[in-house]
Amino acid sequence: MLDLDDLVNRVVNPDIRPLVKEAHRCYATGAARAAIVLTWTAVCADLIYKIEVLKEEGEADARAVVQDVERAQQPGETDAYMRCGHSLVGRSAQDRPTHAKPSLHSPPPGR
Numbered sequence: 001m002l003d004l005d006d007l008v009n010r011v012v013n014p015d016i017r018p019l020v021k022e023a024h025r026c027y028a029t030g031a032a033r034a035a036i037v038l039t040w041t042a043v044c045a046d047l048i049y050k051i052e053v054l055k056e057e058g059e060a061d062a063r064a065v066v067q068d069v070e071r072a073q074q075p076g077e078t079d080a081y082m083r084c085g086h087s088l089v090g091r092s093a094q095d096r097p098t099h100a101k102p103s104l105h106s107p108p109p110g111r
Contacts, residue, residue: 016046 008024011017023038048069054062071077 013046013049016042016049019045 004024004027008017008020011020019038019042023035023042026032026038027035051062051065051069055066
């Protein structure tokens, strides 16, 4: 069985890795709720990154999703934000805590 530390170090995206490391630290110290929120944020940020890569490679369906994400990232776009979250992760968006919403923005570089 793989050690959780090893799995954290296997995160490919360097912008996402700090979120995953922080989630691991929270988990290791018993802050389960914070670990869940940070993990969910990392998953959403990684999905957005991967969809942007697909768009750059010419994937037509990805172009529409990226446009939805960009619209949802605008201030005051609550409805677009909620639709975007549901379309990004399907059923799991319905199952996550309603009080823990990722920002849909990538983490700042060097974080």
